[in-house]
Amino acid sequence: MTDYDASNKRHIDIRNRSAKALDEAYNNVINSIMGVVDGRAYVYDLLIYCHVFEQPFAADPYSTSFGCGQLDVGQVLLRQIMRICPDQYVQMTREANARSATDDARRSRSDKDADRGDLIPAYTHPGANGDDSSSAADSDEARGFGRNESTE
Helix, strand or coil: CCCCCCCCHHHHHHHHCCCCCCHHHHHHHHHHHHHCCHHHHEEEHHHHCCCCCCCCCCCCCCHHHHHHHHHHHHHHHHHHHHHCCCCHHHHHHHHHHHHHHHHHHHHHHHHHHHHHCCCCCCCCCCCCCCCCCCHHCCCCCCCCCCCCCCCC
16 A cells, blocks of 8 residues: 655545545535435534534533534534535525424413313213213213203
8 A cells, every 4th residue: 555645646636536526425415414304404403402503602611612512513514504505504494493483382382271271071971970870871861862952
């Protein structure tokens, strides 16, 4: 195996071709991930995890250093996305906002339901009013059929 010689034009050409092929492969990966909804959701969550949209500074210098490392990884990914497929980045943020709004609406409805109780009446088993006879529970009147509507 021959060591790389930066003064050798052939070695430089080989390294440039390898770098170009690797760059194209990375571009294909980013395009593939950002080309599907689940991929965009994953990348958005990864960018959030890497604190790309906030400051990494904390009171503890070790936590700050760790946060800066996470931020660097996220920024590398964000730069690649913005270079390769910026329109997909915009689509990703739209989808993330829509997911957030949907989750907020669901939580709001859940809170309202919890405050008012269930809107659906609780199930009452026929005969639960103390009359355990099957004839009373199975009668048409007990099931709501054959009611006498006239009060005369």
